[in-house]
Structure formats: structure tokens, C-alpha cells
Amino acid sequence: MNSTPATPRVDLYAPIHKALRSMMMETLHAAGRVDVHDATDLHDLCERVLALSVACASHMRHENDFIHPALEMRAPGTSRYAACEHTQQRAAIVGLHEAAARLGTACPATQRAACAQDLYRKLCIFTAENLDHMLAEEVEHNPVLWACYSDSELQALQGRILAATPPAENLAMLRWMIPALPPTERAETLAALRASASVPVFTATLHAVQPHLSGKDWAKLGDALAPARKVA
Structure with missing residues (x-):
């Protein structure tokens, strides 16, 4: 297969x-x-x-x-x-x-x-x-x-x-998962989270992820998620 x-x-x-x-x-x-x-x-x-x-x-x-x-x-x-x-x-x-x-x-x-x-x-x-x-x-x-x-x-x-x-465990894993994905999948994953999670959860995820992305990758993510970029 x-x-x-x-x-x-x-x-x-x-x-x-x-x-x-x-x-x-x-x-x-x-x-x-x-x-x-x-x-x-x-x-x-x-x-x-x-x-x-x-x-x-x-x-x-x-x-x-x-x-x-x-x-x-x-x-x-x-x-x-x-x-x-x-x-x-x-x-x-x-x-x-x-x-x-x-x-x-x-x-x-x-x-x-x-x-x-x-x-x-x-x-x-x-x-x-x-x-x-x-x-x-x-x-x-x-x-x-x-x-x-x-x-x-x-x-x-x-x-x-x-x-x-548990939410805390999921957030801890997203901190590793999001930076490990290519830009398109990264944006798709976070867009799906934004659609299903509360604003505080989505914001916490962005804050957890940002330190582990390069400036270039963070900018790409912001463009893909606009207007969610301003949340962080």
C-alpha cells in the first residue's frame, strides 16, 4: 500500500x-x-x-x-x-x-x-x-x-x-508541533484551532509558539492568519 x-x-x-x-x-x-x-x-x-x-x-x-x-x-x-x-x-x-x-x-x-x-x-x-x-x-x-x-x-x-x-498537555505539545510543521500546515493547524477553541486558548497557543519561530516564519504565519496576527 x-x-x-x-x-x-x-x-x-x-x-x-x-x-x-x-x-x-x-x-x-x-x-x-x-x-x-x-x-x-x-x-x-x-x-x-x-x-x-x-x-x-x-x-x-x-x-x-x-x-x-x-x-x-x-x-x-x-x-x-x-x-x-x-x-x-x-x-x-x-x-x-x-x-x-x-x-x-x-x-x-x-x-x-x-x-x-x-x-x-x-x-x-x-x-x-x-x-x-x-x-x-x-x-x-x-x-x-x-x-x-x-x-x-x-x-x-x-x-x-x-x-x-488535558488542555495543558495539548498546549505543551503544540509548542513543539507548530514549529515542526511547514508553513502551510502550520497555518492550517492554527486556523483550525482558531475556529474550534476559545480566544484565550488560541492566544495562549500563539504566545507559546512565537519564541520558537524565526522572524520570517512568524511573519508568514501572521500573513496566513490575518487578522489573527494582532492577537499576539
Whole structure:
């Protein structure tokens, strides 16, 4: 089956996966350059790792609770391998939590460099495995979803996922997702949010996103969303 349809289809994977990839790479970069002699630097890194762990665990639950059942309902067996990998990922997330906690609170000063290296290596493995896992979902699961479900059904499924996501968690993920999208998709996503969310929620999203866009990209977004540009 074709993982790149000739006519654009509702894609439940690509936007959130772009957000997670961006989050993973920035966290990995932060771990690689952390100053183990700077308490603030160490604290910030540990907070990044914990936030990444929470985001990945939440995304995995959404796939387990919503997408996998949809796949199994109309294409039994399709999600079996991904579900097995999710079990392994849960253990990896626990390992990241433990490594971050050890570096942040339980690691003697003389062992901080070793603890930081251990965390960095765990992040390397976690990132590599998740990049492979997410790509497999996009190229293997999407064609099944597109063959078995209409776009309106996929949009309804996406709506159920969003309804199950706490507002603060959704805002935190939009902070990563919006900058990770190309300009057209970025504007479309925010236009849809503006149409469905309250003004305070939309404004909060713009404020969360703006620091992570270049001046050029922010201007493009403002032009696409006019007159919403003035909200921020």
C-alpha cells in the first residue's frame, strides 16, 4: 500500500511525530552539551528529559487506546508489532526517568560526568529506536487506516484523541508541533484551532509558539492568519 497518497488524506501520525522528533533531538542535544558543574544546567536538562518522557508516554497511550483498536477492528493483527514495541518503550521511559533522577538528585559531584554520559547514551538509544518506530507507523499503519476508514472517520478519531488530552498537555505539545510543521500546515493547524477553541486558548497557543519561530516564519504565519496576527 502507498504511504504517500496522491490526494492528501487525514494523517493521524505525521504532525505529532514531527513534534516528538523535534523534542527528542533538542533534548538529546541538551544532554550532549550539559555543563555538569552548573546546577541550573543540570536541572534544566532533567526537566527536559522528564517532559519528553511524559510526552512520549502520553502519545503511546493515545495510540494504544484509540489508533490500535481502530486498526484491529478493520484489519486484525495490523498493530501487533507496534504494540509489542510499546511495551519495550515503557521500560525505556522508566530507564530515562531513573537516569534523570540519578543525575539530578542522587549523583555525587565526582560521578556527575559519568551519570550525564549514561543519560546521554540512554537518550541516544531511545531516540534512535523511536525514530525507527514512528517511521514504521507512518509507512505501514497509515495506508491501512486510509484503506479502511474515510477522512471523516479519521477526523472523528482524531477528535476523540484530542478530547482525551488535558488542555495543558495539548498546549505543551503544540509548542513543539507548530514549529515542526511547514508553513502551510502550520497555518492550517492554527486556523483550525482558531475556529474550534476559545480566544484565550488560541492566544495562549500563539504566545507559546512565537519564541520558537524565526522572524520570517512568524511573519508568514501572521500573513496566513490575518487578522489573527494582532492577537499576539
